[in-house]
Amino acid sequence: MSTVDPKDLADFSEQADAWFAENVARDPGFMLPLTFMEVGTDTQFNFLRDWQNKVWEAGYLGAAWPKAYGGGGLPQAFQIAATRAMRKRQGPIMLNAIGLNWAGPLLLEMGTEAQKQAHLKGILSAEDIWCQGFSEPGHGSDLGSAQTRAVRDGDHYVVNGSKIWTTLGRYAKYMILLARTDPSTERKYDGLSFFLMPMKAPGIETVPIRKLTGEHGFTQTFFTDAKAPADGLVGPEGGGWKVAMRTLEYERGARGGQAGGYVSVGANAFDVFELAQRTKRGGQPVLEDPLIADEMVGFLMEIQALTLNGQRTQVPELIADRPQGIPLASKLMGTEMSRRLNDFAVRLTGVRGAYFVDEPEAADNGLWARNYLNAFSATIGGGTSQIQANIVGEHVLGLPKS
Amino acid sequence: MKDLGRIGFSEDQATLLDVATDFCLRRSPVATVRHLMEAEAGHDPAVWAELGDLGWLGVAIPEAYGGSGLGLAEVVPLVEQMGRRLMAGPFVSTTLAAQALIAGGTEDQKREALPRIAAGEAATLALAELDTDWETDAIACTATRQADGRLALSGRKVLVTDADEARRIIASVRIDGTPALVLLTPDDLPAGALRRETVIDGTRRSFALTLDGIVLDPDRRFDPDRAVAALEHIHLAANLLAAADMVGGTQACIDYTLDYLRTRTQFGKVIGSYQALKHPIVDAYTRYEQARSHLYSAAHCFNEQGTGEIAVRMAKASADVAYSFAADRAIQFHGGFGFTWDCDAQLYRRRAIWHAAQFGDAAFHRKKLARLLF
Numbered sequence: 001m002s003t004v005d006p007k008d009l010a011d012f013s014e015q016a017d018a019w020f021a022e023n024v025a026r027d028p029g030f031m032l033p034l035t036f037m038e039v040g041t042d043t044q045f046n047f048l049r050d051w052q053n054k055v056w057e058a059g060y061l062g063a064a065w066p067k068a069y070g071g072g073g074l075p076q077a078f079q080i081a082a083t084r085a086m087r088k089r090q091g092p093i094m095l096n097a098i099g100l101n102w103a104g105p106l107l108l109e110m111g112t113e114a115q116k117q118a119h120l121k122g123i124l125s126a127e128d129i130w131c132q133g134f135s136e137p138g139h140g141s142d143l144g145s146a147q148t149r150a151v152r153d154g155d156h157y158v159v160n161g162s163k164i165w166t167t168l169g170r171y172a173k174y175m176i177l178l179a180r181t182d183p184s185t186e187r188k189y190d191g192l193s194f195f196l197m198p199m200k201a202p203g204i205e206t207v208p209i210r211k212l213t214g215e216h217g218f219t220q221t222f223f224t225d226a227k228a229p230a231d232g233l234v235g236p237e238g239g240g241w242k243v244a245m246r247t248l249e250y251e252r253g254a255r256g257g258q259a260g261g262y263v264s265v266g267a268n269a270f271d272v273f274e275l276a277q278r279t280k281r282g283g284q285p286v287l288e289d290p291l292i293a294d295e296m297v298g299f300l301m302e303i304q305a306l307t308l309n310g311q312r313t314q315v316p317e318l319i320a321d322r323p324q325g326i327p328l329a330s331k332l333m334g335t336e337m338s339r340r341l342n343d344f345a346v347r348l349t350g351v352r353g354a355y356f357v358d359e360p361e362a363a364d365n366g367l368w369a370r371n372y373l374n375a376f377s378a379t380i381g382g383g384t385s386q387i388q389a390n391i392v393g394e395h396v397l398g399l400p401k402s
Numbered sequence: 403m404k405d406l407g408r409i410g411f412s413e414d415q416a417t418l419l420d421v422a423t424d425f426c427l428r429r430s431p432v433a434t435v436r437h438l439m440e441a442e443a444g445h446d447p448a449v450w451a452e453l454g455d456l457g458w459l460g461v462a463i464p465e466a467y468g469g470s471g472l473g474l475a476e477v478v479p480l481v482e483q484m485g486r487r488l489m490a491g492p493f494v495s496t497t498l499a500a501q502a503l504i505a506g507g508t509e510d511q512k513r514e515a516l517p518r519i520a521a522g523e524a525a526t527l528a529l530a531e532l533d534t535d536w537e538t539d540a541i542a543c544t545a546t547r548q549a550d551g552r553l554a555l556s557g558r559k560v561l562v563t564d565a566d567e568a569r570r571i572i573a574s575v576r577i578d579g580t581p582a583l584v585l586l587t588p589d590d591l592p593a594g595a596l597r598r599e600t601v602i603d604g605t606r607r608s609f610a611l612t613l614d615g616i617v618l619d620p621d622r623r624f625d626p627d628r629a630v631a632a633l634e635h636i637h638l639a640a641n642l643l644a645a646a647d648m649v650g651g652t653q654a655c656i657d658y659t660l661d662y663l664r665t666r667t668q669f670g671k672v673i674g675s676y677q678a679l680k681h682p683i684v685d686a687y688t689r690y691e692q693a694r695s696h697l698y699s700a701a702h703c704f705n706e707q708g709t710g711e712i713a714v715r716m717a718k719a720s721a722d723v724a725y726s727f728a729a730d731r732a733i734q735f736h737g738g739f740g741f742t743w744d745c746d747a748q749l750y751r752r753r754a755i756w757h758a759a760q761f762g763d764a765a766f767h768r769k770k771l772a773r774l775l776f
Contacts, residue, residue, distance in 0.1 A: 270403055273403065277776070287772075290772075293769075293772040294768050294769070294772065296772070297768045297771045297772050298768065300771075300775060301719065301720060301768075301771070304406045304696070304699075304716060305692035305695050305696055305716075308407070308408070308409050308692075308695035308698075308699050309695045311409035311695075312409050312694075312695050314409075315409060315411045317411060317416045317419060318411060318694075318698060325687070326691055329684075329687070332688065333688050333692075389685075390677070392684045392687065393674075393681070393684045396687070397660055397684065397687060398664060399660070399663055399664060399674035399675065400671075400674055400675040401675060402675050402676070402677050402680060
C-alpha cells in the first residue's frame with residue numbers, strides 16, 4: 001500500500017486520461033452546475049448522479065479508500081492522478097460533495113465499523129446522497145449556539161427544530177446533524193451531539209429555498225418528532241462539537257482523506273481573461289480601454305499571488321514567521337477574489353451585462369451574472385468572510401477575540 | 403497565458419535569509435535607525451565594513467571578478483531583511499552599480515571596478531531626471547564628443563543615492579541621440595556638482611548631480627552595444643530589490659501595528675478586539691503575504707527571458723500597494739500617537755513613498771504588465 005510503482009502509476013494515469021477523454025459529455029444540452037451548491041433541477045441532479053456513479057465504477061473515485069467499503073484500495077497518488085485527468089478533460093463536478101469530502105472521511109476516521117459498512121459505498125456510488133445540518137435560521141456562523149433538540153427515547157433520539165442552507169436537501173438520504181442533547185450544560189458546546197440522520201423518515205420536511213439567482217439549490221429542513229437512531233451517533237453523546245469541528249477541517253480542506261474528484265469548477269481569472277480578450281465594445285477590443293486593462297492586470301496579479309502562496313507553503317523557510325497564516329487566510333483571499341472577479345466579468349460584457357440566464361442575447365448565456373451571484377455562497381458559506389477575518393486576526397495575528 | 407513565474411528557493415537563499423534576519427535585527431534596531439537619520443553620514447561605517455566582511459557586496463558578482471558568483475535571487479533575502487529593519491547605507495546603490503557594470507561595462511571597466519566593489523568600495527547610479535517618467539530611455543542628459551575625442555557631459559541627474567560616498571557613479575546620458583552609460587569618479591566632479599536633496603525617507607542620503615562641466619575620457623563609456631540592454635537590466639534589478647525592501651518593511655510595519663493593537667486599551671477593551679481595526683489589519687496582512695509570494699517568484703525567475711520581467715513588475719506593483727496600505731493604516735491605527743514624529747509608522751510610510759517614486763510605482767508597472775500580457 002505504501003510503495004508506489006512508478007510504472008503502475010503512469011499506466012493508471014494514461015488509462016484515466018483516455019477514459020475521461022472518451023466519457024466526458026461535450027454538451028449535455030443544458031447548463032451544468034459549476035458547484036454542488038447549484039444543483040437546481042432534477043435533470044441536473046440525475047445527470048450528475050449518473051456521472052459520479054460512472055466515474056466510481058471505472059475506478060476513478062474513491063481509488064484510495066479501502067476496498068472493503070467500495071474503494072479501490074490504492075495509494076493516494078492514484079486518486080490524485082485520476083482527479084488530474086478529470087480536470088484536464090473538464091469532467092463535470094462530483095455531485096455527492098458532503099459525503100465524499102466530509103462525511104465520508106469523517107466516518108473513515110471516527111465511525112463505527114457498522115457505520116462504515118452501511119454508508120461508505122453508497123457515498124461513492126452516489127446511491128446515497130448526503131447533506132449537512134449545521135446552520136440554523138437563528139445561528140449561521142455561530143454553530144455552537146445550535147438549538148435543534150434531540151431527546152433520547154430508547155434506541156433512538158427524538159429530534160425537533162430546524163436547519164437551514166441544506167445543500168441537496170431535497171435529494172439527500174442522510175444528513176450529518178448537529179443537535180443539542182443537553183440544554184443545561186455550563187458550556188454551550190458540551191450539550192451538542194453529532195448524528196447520522198436518515199432523511200426519508202416521518203417528521204422531516206424539506207422546503208426549497210429560492211436563491212438570489214432565482215434557482216433552487218438549498219432547502220430548509222424541519223424536524224417534528226423525527227427519529228434519529230442512537231447507533232447513528234458519531235462520538236459520544238455530548239461530544240458533537242469536537243466531531244463538528246473535525247468535519248469543518250475536512251470541509252475546508254485542512255485535513256486529507258477525501259474521496260477525490262472536485263465539487264466545484266469556479267471560473268478563474270484566466271477564464272475571465274479569455275472573456276476580456278474576445279470582448280469588443282464599440283468595435284474596439286475592450287482591453288484597449290486602459291481602465292479595464294488595469295483592472296484585468298490587477299486580477300491576474302491576484303490569482304498569480306494565490307497560486308504562488310500555495311507553492312510557498314511548501315517552502316518551510318518562507319513561511320517560518322507564521323506557518324498557519326496562508327492556510328488559514330486562503331478561503332478569505334480566494335472567495336473574495338472570486339466574487340470581485342465575477343463582478344468584473346459582468347461589467348466587461350457592457351450592455352449585455354443587463355441580461356440574465358436564458359436570454360438569447362446574453363453573453364455566454366448569462367454565465368457571469370450567475371457566477372457572480374453564486375460567488376456569495378462561498379463568501380458566506382463555511383464561515384462568512386467576516387468570520388474568516390476574525391479567525392485570521394485571532395489565530396494568525398494574535399489579536400484578542402472580538 | 404504566458405508563464406507568470408513560480409516559487410523556488412535555493413539553499414543559498416535559505417542560508418542568507420537566516421543570517422540576514424539575525425544580523426539586521428541586531429545591527430539595525432529602530433533607535434539606531436533614528437540616530438543615524440539625524441547624523442550627517444546617515445549610516446554606520448562599522449556595519450558597512452561588516453557587510454563587506456560577510457561577502458554580501460559580492461554575492462551577485464561573478465567569481466572571476468572577486469564575487470561569490472551567486473545571483474540577485476540571493477541578494478533578495480538580504481535586502482528584504484534590511485528593509486524590515488529600515489537599515490541605512492549604500493548597499494543597494496552599490497549592488498545596482500555592480501549590476502550595471504556586469505550588464506554593460508567593458509571588460510577593462512569590470513576588471514578594474516568589480517573586485518573593488520566586492521571588497522567594500524561604495525558605488526551608485528545616476529539615472530533619474532526630473533519631469534520624466536520611469537521609462538529606461540527617458541534620458542535628457544547628454545554627452546557630446548569634443549574634437550579631442552573626450553566626452554563633455556551636460557544636464558542634471560536627481561535622486562543619486564549615496565553619491566557623497568560612492569567611488570564610482572554610473573550615469574545614463576545620450577550620445578548622438580542614443581542611450582549610453584558612462585562611469586564617473588569623484589575626481590571628475592567639479593566643486594558644487596553634488597547638492598544634498600531633502601528626501602521623504604530620512605534614512606536615505608540622496609543628491610542632485612549637475613553634469614555640466616564634467617569631461618570624460620572616451621574609455622569611460624560603457625559598451626555601446628549593450629547600453630540599452632544594461633538599462634533594462636538595471637531597471638528590473640532595481641525594482642526587484644526595491645520590492646524586497648518594501649516586503650520586509652511591510653512585515654515590520656504590520657508587526658509594529660499589531661503590538662499596539664494587542665496592548666492599547668480604550669473604552670475598557672484592548673483595541674485589537676474591535677473589528678474596525680482587526681479586519682483592515684487582516685487585509686494588510688493578506689496583501690503582505692501576496693506581495694511576498696510575488697517577491698520570491700520574481701527572485702527565482704529573474705533571469706528567465708520574458709517571465710523575469712513579468713514577475714518583477716508584479717512584485718514591485720504588489721509590494722507598493724501592500725506597503726503603502728499597511729503603513730497608511732499604521733499611522734491611522736496609532737491614533738494621536740500615530741500623528742507624532744516618535745511613532746515609527748511614519749518611517750515606514752515615508753520609505754514606501756520613496757520606493758514608489760523610484761523606478762516606477764504600482765500604476766506604472768501595471769501599465770507595463772498590460773502590454774506584456776495582452
